[in-house]
Amino acid sequence: MDIGKPKRINEIEPVTLPVPGEVVPEKEPSRQPDREPEPAGPEQRQS
Amino acid sequence: MSRSASTLDGLATGVATEPIIAWRAWALTGHRDGSSLLLRPVAKRARTWRPREIVEASCRTSRWHEAPDPGCTCGLHDTHGLEVLRKTRCPAVLGRVALWGRVIEHEHGYRARFAYPQRLRLLCQFCFWKSGVRRPAPEHVGWFPHDELIPLCEQHLAIAERHGVHPRWLLPADEVQQRLRDTYAVDALAV
Numbered sequence: 001m002d003i004g005k006p007k008r009i010n011e012i013e014p015v016t017l018p019v020p021g022e023v024v025p026e027k028e029p030s031r032q033p034d035r036e037p038e039p040a041g042p043e044q045r046q047s
Numbered sequence: 048m049s050r051s052a053s054t055l056d057g058l059a060t061g062v063a064t065e066p067i068i069a070w071r072a073w074a075l076t077g078h079r080d081g082s083s084l085l086l087r088p089v090a091k092r093a094r095t096w097r098p099r100e101i102v103e104a105s106c107r108t109s110r111w112h113e114a115p116d117p118g119c120t121c122g123l124h125d126t127h128g129l130e131v132l133r134k135t136r137c138p139a140v141l142g143r144v145a146l147w148g149r150v151i152e153h154e155h156g157y158r159a160r161f162a163y164p165q166r167l168r169l170l171c172q173f174c175f176w177k178s179g180v181r182r183p184a185p186e187h188v189g190w191f192p193h194d195e196l197i198p199l200c201e202q203h204l205a206i207a208e209r210h211g212v213h214p215r216w217l218l219p220a221d222e223v224q225q226r227l228r229d230t231y232a233v234d235a236l237a238v
Contacts, residue, residue: 001124001131004154006117009060010067011149018066018145019101019163020232 058117058151066145068165069125069157072138075169075196075227079216081188084196084227086164089135098230102162103148115151115158122151122158129179131155138175139198140227142167142236166236169198169224173206180238188223189214196223 073086073096086096096102104114106121115122125144126132132141148160174182185198189207191214198220199207207213228235 001126001135001156003124003126003131003156003158006058006151006153006158008152009058009117009149010063010152011060012063012066012147014066014145014147015064017101017163018147018165020099022099022101 066147067150067152067157067159068143069127069146069159070129070132071125071142071144071162071164072132072135072170073140073142074137075139075198076194077190077196077223078194079190081218081223081226083194084223084230086140086231089137096162096164099232104158104160104162113149113160115149115160117151120158122160123162124156124158125162126156128155133176133179137197138170138172139196140167141170141175141180141238142233164231164233166234167224167228167231168236168238169220169227171198171200171203173203174200184224185220187214188218188220190216190218198223 072089074089075084076087077084088094102123104122106112106114106116106119108121109116109119112119123146125146132138142164143166144162144164146157146159146162150157150159169185169188171182171185174185182200185200187199187201187204189197189199189204191197197214
């Protein structure tokens with residue numbers, strides 16, 4: 001398939017991805033501060 | 048929204064937030080019962096377009112650049128119009144595709160980094176070669192060896208069979224077409 005000579009370069013960053021179920025990933029994902037694991041114990045309630 | 052930027056490899060560059068919509072044709076494979084439908088580039092060795100997954104280009108000739116590269120021919124090829132696609136070998140599906148990431152615009156089409164189909168329809172390849180998309184949609188889909196699916200109109204199915212080309216199984220085209228759209232979660236192409 002001959003599409004001819006190149007004319008222009010576009011850098012396209014869509015706000016919404018045109019794919020079902022896909023979301024645009026964050027450029028710089030924010031890191032959650034490390035947290036101490038909460039002790040499992042009597043706080044768990046049974047319903 | 049778009050804005051112009053500087054030049055790269057002598058080409059004007061721009062930045063935008065809206066995907067470019069272009070034309071593309073594919074081959075089609077699937078099982079005899081019409082399940083496991085898969086769009087395949089007409090260039091046989093190229094990567095398949097998997098349902099509900101972003102299609103990402105890679106360069107087969109160089110590991111040292113990302114596709115599409117201005118100095119190469121790599122990238123997902125799509126066209127401005129239908130005339131270029133009428134020269135495609137054995138098209139079974141015609142569609143509109145969204146292109147994003149780096150998209151190099153050419154005189155008659157594009158080479159893109161990312162793509163996903165937006166609208167699809169089946170094609171009788173013989174009608175498409177002869178008359179473009181003015182002819183009615185195909186009535187049948189022939190199932191051939193290697194799971195190849197070939198949509199055919201009534202007339203061209205009869206001609207194929209007269210010349211000894213017999214599909215191993217026939218499926219109703221409207222059912223395959225609906226299943227294809229459901230598989231890829233896209234709309235009908237109104238041409």
